[in-house]
Structures are given as structure tokens and as C-alpha cells.
Amino acid sequence: MEPLLQAQRTLVEHLPLFLQLRRRHWTELQAFLDHCHLTHSAFSLLRALEEETLPGQPLTVPQMQEALFNPYATRFPWVEHLPLLVEHGDLEQRDEGYSVTETGRLLLHQIERAARAYIGSLRLSPTIALPAVATALVELVHRAWQAPEPRIKAHQARAQRRLPVEGAPALVQVEWAILGLWEARDDTHMAAWRACRFSGPVVDILSRIWSKEAQTLPSLVTTLEASQGPAAIEHGIRQLVQSGCIGVSGDHVALTRQGQQIRDQIEAETDRIFFASWDQLAAEDVLWLAEQTRAVCASFRALAH
Numbered sequence: 001m002e003p004l005l006q007a008q009r010t011l012v013e014h015l016p017l018f019l020q021l022r023r024r025h026w027t028e029l030q031a032f033l034d035h036c037h038l039t040h041s042a043f044s045l046l047r048a049l050e051e052e053t054l055p056g057q058p059l060t061v062p063q064m065q066e067a068l069f070n071p072y073a074t075r076f077p078w079v080e081h082l083p084l085l086v087e088h089g090d091l092e093q094r095d096e097g098y099s100v101t102e103t104g105r106l107l108l109h110q111i112e113r114a115a116r117a118y119i120g121s122l123r124l125s126p127t128i129a130l131p132a133v134a135t136a137l138v139e140l141v142h143r144a145w146q147a148p149e150p151r152i153k154a155h156q157a158r159a160q161r162r163l164p165v166e167g168a169p170a171l172v173q174v175e176w177a178i179l180g181l182w183e184a185r186d187d188t189h190m191a192a193w194r195a196c197r198f199s200g201p202v203v204d205i206l207s208r209i210w211s212k213e214a215q216t217l218p219s220l221v222t223t224l225e226a227s228q229g230p231a232a233i234e235h236g237i238r239q240l241v242q243s244g245c246i247g248v249s250g251d252h253v254a255l256t257r258q259g260q261q262i263r264d265q266i267e268a269e270t271d272r273i274f275f276a277s278w279d280q281l282a283a284e285d286v287l288w289l290a291e292q293t294r295a296v297c298a299s300f301r302a303l304a305h
Contacts, residue, residue, distance in 0.1 A: 004283045008275050011290040014297050015182045021300035022175055026118045032111050036088065042081040043111075046090050050100045050108050051158040058097025067154065071190060071200035074232040112163055120169035124299035130170035133292045136285070137177035138165075143277040144184040150191035150273055155183035174296065185274055192269035196262060201228055203266070205236040206245060209253055210263040216251045 023029075033043055048068045053059060059067070065076050082098060085091040090104030100108075124130065145156050159180035165173045193203040204227070205220065214220040217237070221230055228236070237253065240246040245259030255263065278286065 004286060005271070005275075007283070007287045007290045008271070008278070011286070011293050012181075012185060012274075014290075014293045015178050015185070017297050018175075018178050018293070018300065019182060021297060022119065023115055024300075025303065026115055028114050028118065029111065032107075032114070036107065038084075038088070038090075039081070041078060042084055045078045045081050046085055046100065046104055047108055049091070049098070050105055051161060053100060054161070055102075055105065056099055058094060058099040060096045060098075064098075070186075070227075072204040073227040074201050075227055075229055109163060116163075116165075116168065116172045116175075119175055120172045122171060122303065124171065125295060125302075128292055128295050128299065130174065130296075133289065133296070134170040134173035134177065136281075136289050137181065137293075138173055140278065141177050141180035141184065143280070144181070144274075147277040149276065150187050152191065153184075153187050155186040156180065159183055178293075185270070188273040189266075189270045191273060192266045195269065196266060201232055202236040202239050204228070205233065206240060206255075206259065206263055209246060209255055210260070215253060217248075217253060218251060220253065 029043075033040065038046075045068075049059065049064070052067055061079060061082075064079075065073075069078075082091065082093075085104070086093050086098070089101055090107065091098050092101050141156075141159060145153065145160065159176070162176065165176040168176075190200075193200075196203075198206070204224065208214040208220060208223055214223045220233055220237070224233055237246070237248065240259070241248060244256055245262060246253055247256055281289075
């Protein structure tokens with residue numbers, strides 16, 4: 001692999017790691033939820049709806065199933081939280097549509113500002129040039145948003161609707177930008193697999209086999225149980241067998257040569273679209289940014305200890 005692509009992929013690999021670590025030790029969220037009598041799942045649904053919509057814009061349950069969280073699910077247990085959010089006044093229901101109320105938005109903004117205050121108070125290694133990292137990452141988010149591809153940028157639109165970070169501490173800007181870049185990666189990946197005419201649940205099965213995360217039918221059911229039921233998984237496997245992408249022998253599943261080529265093609269197309277807007281960055285700049293992002297994640301790991 002070329003050094004530039006290796007550096008680019010190293011940076012991408014650290015995006016989800018940072019998102020897992022960033023607020024792990026922020027304890028104030030639980031106090032907010034206890035005060036509002038909300039569960040984490042109900043809060044996540046409210047936040048997803050707020051990020052997906054403009055003020056007053058309603059979504060029906062089918063629209064939520066299509067747009068919220070990810071396009072890979074056939075199970076939607078979060079629907080059960082809608083009545084609670086309506087009862088608390090965080091959502092308003094009109095006919096079949098639900099919209100986030102002003103009360104709900106104010107609550108979410110209060111929580112987000114408190115979380116950003118926590119992030120902004122953290123002190124990382126002095127070897128990390130946080131202001132420069134923030135500037136570079138924020139610029140990449142803006143470039144991705146302005147890029148001609150992908151045509152559909154549903155995930156990136158969420159970043160544009162979030163509270164602005166101009167003038168915020170550098171680490172707060174880094175957090176905003178890393179989330180925005182990961183959402184841009186989502187958009188490009190979706191464009192790549194949709195071009196191959198896969199559905200979300202089916203390509204998720206293909207990807208789990210491709211990454212060797214699951215290589216047997218029972219492990220697929222276990223790995224995907226939160227998002228897909230056994231019947232949906234069985235249907236997806238049948239589609240992949242019929243299309244010549246995988247073979248099944250007993251309980252074991254494996255990619256065919258064609259399936260490997262198709263999934264590799266999806267990954268290559270994801271990279272092509274995602275990194276196209278990085279063309280103004282020299283190779284040494286990407287290498288520096290990848291190393292700095294790795295160091296940010298290492299600092300967050302150290303905070304955990």
C-alpha cells in the first residue's frame with residue numbers, strides 16, 4: 001500500500017476510536033437524564049431526531065426507520081421510546097409525524113454545551129498541536145461538504161445542523177470535526193455500496209464476512225442480533241448466495257472470488273470518493289495529521305487510567 005494511502009487510512013481508523021473514547025468519563029449526562037426521567041435509549045432517539053431535522057420538521061416512523069442511526073437495520077426497538085418523549089414534551093405528535101419541540105431542542109443544546117465544556121477542560125499531551133489539528137480537521141469537513149461526490153450527504157448534513165464550534169476550545173473543534181469526518185465517510189461508503197445495488201442489511205452481512213468478523217451462520221446471528229433478526233439474516237445470506245458473492249458449507253460462510261472482488265471494489269470506491277477532497281493536502285501533511293490524531297486518541301486512553 002502506498003505511504004499516502006496508508007496514512008489516510010490510519011487517520012480514518014482513529015476516527016471511530018476517538019468517538020468511543022471522547023466522552024467515556026463524562027458523568028454529567030447521567031445527572032441530566034435522571035433529572036429529566038429519560039433513559040439513554042430515549043435520549044439517543046431524541047438527539048438523532050434533532051440532528052436529522054430542522055425546527056418543526058416532522059418525521060413519520062417509516063421515515064425514521066429509513067433515515068435515523070444507520071441504513072443497515074431491520075430491527076427498530078427505539079420506536080418504543082416515542083410515547084415517553086411525547087409525554088415529556090420533548091416531541092410533538094401530529095397525525096403520523098413526530099417533531100422535536102422547542103423544549104426538547106433546548107434540553108439537547110444544554111446537554112451538548114455541558115459536554116463541550118467537559119471536553120474543552122481536558123488537557124492533552126503538550127506534544128499535540130491542538131489548534132493546528134483543529135484547523136486542519138475542520139477544513140477537511142468543509143471540503144467534504146462542498147465536494148461534488150457523493151451526491152447524497154445525509155450524514156454530513158447533521159454536522160452542518162449542530163451547534164457551531166467557531167471560537168470554541170481547539171479540542172471541542174477537533175471533536176466536532178472528527179464526528180463530521182466519520183459522517184462523511186458514512187456517506188461515501190453508502191454511495192459506494194448503493195452503486196453495486198445492495199441493500200443496507202445485505203451489504204452489512206457481506207462486510208462482516210469480508211472483515212472476517214463472522215465466518216459461521218451462528219456468529220453472524222450473534223454479531224448482527226441488535227440490528228437484524230434471524231429471518232432477515234437468512235434472507236440476506238440467500239441473496240448473497242444467489243448473486244454469487246458467498247458460499248455456504250454447513251454452518252460456515254465464505255466469500256467467493258467474485259464476492260471478494262465486489263467488496264474490495266466497494267472499499268476502494270469509498271476511499272476514492274472520501275479522499276478526493278483531500279487533494280490540497282501534501283503527503284507529509286496527511287502523515288502529520290494521522291500521527292497527531294493517533295496521539296489525541298492515545299491521550300484519551302491515558303485519561304482513562
